[in-house]
Amino acid sequence: MIGRTGFGSSGKHISLLANHFKVSVKNPDEIFYQYSVSISSEDNRAIESKGLGRKIIDKLYQTYSSELSGKRFAYDGEKSLYTVGPLPRNKYEFMVVLEDSFAKRGSPSHDGILSESGKRSKRSFQEKTYKVEISYAAKIPLKSVSLALQGAETEKLQDAIRVLDIILRQQAAQRGCLLVRQSFFLDDSRNFTDVGGGVTGCRGFHSSFRPTHGGLSLNMDVSTTMILTPGPVIDFLKSNQNARDARSIDWIKAKKMLKNMRINTRHSNREFKITGMSEKPCNQQLFPLRVKKDDGTYEDQAINITVFDYFTKHRNIELTYSVYIPCIDVGKPKKPSYLPVELCSLVSLQRYTKALSTLQRASLVEKSRQKPQEKMRVISDAMKNYNYDDDPLLASCGISIEKQYTQVDGRVLEAPKLKVGNGEEFSPRNGRWNFNNKKVFTPTKIEKWAVVNFSAKCDASHLSRELINCGRNKGIFIDRPFSLMEEDQHNRRSGPVIRVEKMFDQILAKLPGAPEFLLCILPERKNSDLYGPWKKKCLSDYGVPTQCMCPVKITDQYLTNVLLKINSKLGGINSLLAIEQPSRIPLINDTPTMIVGIDVSHGSPGRSDIPSIAAVVGSHSWPLISRYKASVRTQSSKVEMIEGLFKPQADGTDDGIMSELLVEFYQTSNHRKPTQIIVFRDGVSESQFNQVLNIELDQMIKAYQHLGEVDVPKFTVIVAQKNHHTKLFQASGPENVPAGTVVDSKVVHPRNYDFYMCAQSGMIGTSRPAHYHVLLDEIGFSPDNLQNLILTLSYVYQRSSAATSIVAPISYAHLAAQQMGQFLKFEDLSENTYGKDSLTSVGTMPVPELPKLHEDVQGSMFFC
Structure with a gap:
């Protein structure tokens, strides 16, 4: 990562607000102490559940607070806890007792769960004991944050920020929120949006501490996650399968869908996890019931009874539609426990992690969009309601958080002039234009x-x-x-x-x-x-x-x-940048320059059997920067780094992506080789920046050298992120920020070279700027030249008459991956297509290859 080389100055100045809230640290010399935590049950089984882990640590604090000098914990729900200053000792072992309500073993319990053994009994409370071992692991000085803010590189910066974020997460967990990474979601129906198919969008908040050029800030934003629609299980299934009634439900699909979901029972108000479904309907599914005699003992011989008869005759619960449909099983594989479906409701705040259908996605976008003023109000209210300043751990560090939005100076860059047919030139207005009374360029x-x-x-x-x-x-x-x-x-x-x-x-x-x-x-x-x-x-x-x-x-x-x-x-050009012909693009017009866009798309969440698709587009016909060729390959599932940029073969050739694009550039650019390559990389997080330079850039250089070149071109490598939580608002007025707005101060990184840009005007909802990180700049762009180049690259998208939110080469790579991913519907691959084991572990089996494009369309912009 290179450091910032300076700040841009071109463009018209504009006053903005950002959803960053200034954090003051009065005691910067405090030190966080990290301790490893190990929790096990009485039979020495490790406890993996985060929810249970948090309950145990809360109980530990209540029980042993005096032995720990009253020190407050920040617990991450897994293997680590943090304190401000040290605990009295480096090593502890505690026994923690939790009360757990349960039903004694027996046939139908007091709660009406039916198991296949004998007796019935009332609910009772059992105490469970857990062993918690705590041992010192590391020191994390809070001072590393202030050093980083002054521009120093400190190893412990991310560790210190992570501790602060864990404190926020713990606060949210104690309020009963669903936690998803740095976002939290309350169980409040006012935040729910039904998107169909038994799925609900749940609105919550993202909150994270960020080191910025203006100091430490809390980034607070509205966030949305998908949950299963809470309520009766039968309603969920009807919605999920679009079924008219209970009899129309496909129960094989339902069994697969319901597995591991948590339910609440209407008749006993207890919570269970679904393990399966009964093979027979409620009025045919038998289980052995041991009948109680007058003296309180049980008959030696159990009688077989149906689930339906038990609930209606022994529990006096009326069942209607459950009669002819299977029961829910909440037992163990060899000891099922049955519940009629109509007594069960889905517990709220259960995440839905499958990919949304196109209709669900469209519904979510339409229902969850917020105008800038509304979004600002919702975030302001959250900042007031959550009282972060009152947290004892933050208070002991002297941390206080302002409630006002950060004021930021932005600049609005001038849109590039475009050229269309008949030699006409025009300037787009607020990122848009139309082709009324205009002809295409070629x-x-x-x-x-x-x-x-x-x-x-x-x-x-x-x-x-x-x-x-x-x-x-x-x-x-x-x-x-x-x-x-x-x-x-x-x-x-x-x-x-x-x-x-x-x-x-x-x-x-x-x-x-x-x-x-x-x-x-x-x-x-x-x-x-x-x-x-x-x-x-x-x-x-x-x-x-x-x-x-x-x-x-x-x-x-x-x-x-x-x-x-x-x-x-078909090879035409709709519009060109006026500076493309004749070429007047700074640092590009005199030197053969190739522009590359890279994107990797992954299969649906949770599907590790579907290969990822890597798409790379490269510009050709230099000095133009509007024409692109795409090369698309499959690779191991969920792998973000591209594996096939350089792929030497046994016969000495290179079958990699980069070689294909370099040859195309050479053939269409008067047999000139690129001496400069600008790479735009989408979809990588900050923790992967070094991999982009060490793995992907290295492969590109090898591909270039493999073509017999000794002099390696100069590279500029830029990562573009859309998936972040910084929003920009106009300080005066309810509209979105204008197209071409750029911010490279105050809310950017204190040392690294990054900036935010809103290239397009948001027509609906609130604009999200693209966040550009410059990892390498051997070409040597000035900040103004680079920002203007990125803006112009948002205007070369041939598919529409509007600027794109992110540079066109990345948009094209995304389109190419999407379109060729449709060639093979990986979700539908049967076991015998690629061998029996290929669908369980793509990483260990040969990854199925995409069909190759026909040579007649290989060089075309087929993805447009």
């Missing part, structure tokens, strides 16, 4: 093409006529389509791959040769299962550029957006 001519219609609702003939007319207005000449192919309605019941195959049979039979372009009308607007097989067939098997669409309403704006994509895919 139009394509589409002569041999066809329309393929999978939708029964869309009139393909009318659509193609409107597209041709709109194209003429934009300067794109489109001939009449060679053919309009409607899907045979009998094929609609087939699977997506077969439907695509049959449509291609029709194309091959009707067209005299390969078309230049295929327009595909899909039946569903979002997540059509035809999309992946169709793209694979066109781009991999036949090398035909294709555009998919599903128009709800055919408007001029909609058709213009579609035409911008088509023109880019």
Whole structure:
């Protein structure tokens, strides 16, 4: 990581507020003492549950406070606790007793849980004893924070910040919040937003301490996590499966979905974890019941009784729809315990970690967006309500937190001029422009093409006529389509791959040769299962550029957006930066420069069997910086560093990504090799910055040298982050900050080279700036030149007529990974596709490779 080289000065000054709250430290010489914690039960089994761990440590503090000199703890819920100043001794062993309500072993318990042994008994309280061992581990001086704020590099900075964050987390845990990393969520229905499918968005807060150029600050932001919709289990299942009633539920799916969820019972108000479901319905599932005699003893012989009869006859609980459906099992594998579904409700604040569907995501975005003023009010209220200053651990360090937003000086950079057809130049206004009465810069001519219609609702003939007319207005000449192919309605019941195959049979039979372009009308607007097989067939098997669409309403704006994509895919250019031709881009116009965008997309959360997809785009046709080629590969699941940038083969060749992009640059740039490479890397955290330099940059240099080059190009490496919690607000006025706003002081890192930029104007909700970190700058940009280059790279995105929130090369890499990831629906791979074990451990089995793009589309912007 390089240090900051200076501050930018260009642009119009603007007064801003940031959601950072100044932290004062009156006792900077205090030292945190870290202690290792080991908790085990009476039978020496380690306790892994964070919730139970916190209860045990709380009880330990209540019981043994005097032996610990009344020292307060900050416990991380796992293996460490921290104190301000040392404990009297370096090593302790305590026995902690917790009262645990439980049901004695027996058949149906007092709580009405049915187990397959004999007796019934009332709930009782059992004391459980745990052994807690505490031993000294390390000292963490609070002074390392103030040293870092003065610009010194200190090893212990992150450790000290982590202790402060653990104190905040402990506060939230004591209030009964759900903790997700540095965010916390209260059980309050006012913060819940139903997004469908049994899933609810839960609004909470992110809070973390940040060392900044303006001093230590608390970064407070609104945060959202997904939880299972609390309430009756049957309501959850109906919503999750979109079922009309209990009888319509697929119970095999339900069993898989419900496993490990926590429930509360209506009749006894106890909490359990679901371990499975009964094989038979409630009125057929038998268990042995030992009947109590008048003298209080039990019959020797148990009688078999159904779960339904037990609850209705022995417990006098009326059951309605549970009669014909399976029971919930909360027992152990060899000792099931059954509960009728209608007596069970899902406990609140249980995280839902699967990927959201497109509809759920759209619903969440729509319902959870907040205007800048509303977001500011919600954060201000949280700062007042949570009384961080009252925390005894923070108080003992002399830490106090201001309640006012940090005032920040920002600058609004001037948008670059753009050039379109007929030599017209114009300046975008607040990050936007339109193509009304404008023609594209370099139009394509589409002569041999066809329309393929999978939708029964869309009139393909009318659509193609409107597209041709709109194209003429934009300067794109489109001939009449060679053919309009409607899907045979009998094929609609087939699977997506077969439907695509049959449509291609029709194309091959009707067209005299390969078309230049295929327009595909899909039946569903979002997540059509035809999309992946169709793209694979066109781009991999036949090398035909294709555009998919599903128009709800055919408007001029909609058709213009579609035409911008088509023109880019077929080699046209919609708009150029005015400084690209003739080239007047500082530090790039005189020296062959390649711009690279890198993104890695991972499978759904919790799916370690799905490979990750690495996409890298590289600019070509220097001195242009608007044209890109993509190279996409699969790699080991959840691996963030790219494995295939340099891939030497046994025959001496390099089959890596970088070699492919370097050759393309050379062939399209008058046989000039790049002597400068600017790398934009998306999606890595601060802890991985060194890996980007040590692993990925190293591979790029090796790929360049492998092509026979001795002189290595100069590199500038920049990480772009969208996933952070700093928000910027206008100090005067309710609107979002204007497009082109940049901040490189006060809330940035005290030493490292970073800045925030809002390249686009937020039309709805609150803008989130991109956070750029410069890891290396061998090219030697001034702060103004670099910030202006990054802004201009947000205006070269060919798919739309608006600036992008993050530089276009990263947006393109993201699109390429997304689109080629659809080629193989990894979620649907069966065991016999890649061998029996491949789905349980992609890391140990060969990772399935993506089909290669056809050579006719390899160099195209197919991802647009």
